[in-house]
Amino acid sequence: QDEANANGAVREISRRNLLGPGIRVASLTELGPGGSWSTCTNGAGEDPPNDVAHVQFRSRIAFKLVWSPVADYTTFVLVDDYGALLAKGAPTGRLPEYQQRKMNYQVVRGSKYAREADRLEKVIVASVAAAAEV
Numbered sequence: 001q002d003e004a005n006a007n008g009a010v011r012e013i014s015r016r017n018l019l020g021p022g023i024r025v026a027s028l029t030e031l032g033p034g035g036s037w038s039t040c041t042n043g044a045g046e047d048p049p050n051d052v053a054h055v056q057f058r059s060r061i062a063f064k065l066v067w068s069p070v071a072d073y074t075t076f077v078l079v080d081d082y083g084a085l086l087a088k089g090a091p092t093g094r095l096p097e098y099q100q101r102k103m104n105y106q107v108v109r110g111s112k113y114a115r116e117a118d119r120l121e122k123v124i125v126a127s128v129a130a131a132a133e134v
Contacts (some may be wrong), residue, residue, distance in 0.1 A: 035041055041104070045111040066108055068117040072099035077120055083112030 043050035060081040067073040078086040
């Protein structure tokens, strides 16, 4: 938890990126040792992933939320560290800003993490086309 980015291994992240205190405050201790935390996704679209979780903490991710480009980024998928689909959804109510949803996808576009978001788009587009033929 007290890993830093002093060597600059994670591009676009401060070299003074000390996350330990924040992780400890925000962790769900009832989930067991090691805590739980959220990290920056910059570099996650590379192969292998070059983001904070994988490089700075040398860990896998439990899940990644990726907004799908379908319908103006109003649907999302949750994928695991291998890019396998865990869940998908279309939330109601107030969504994060459009530009944030779009950038969330752009960071992982073309990677294993975007594969299910892209597949979701193809399924929905095919469903809409089939409905239009009826």
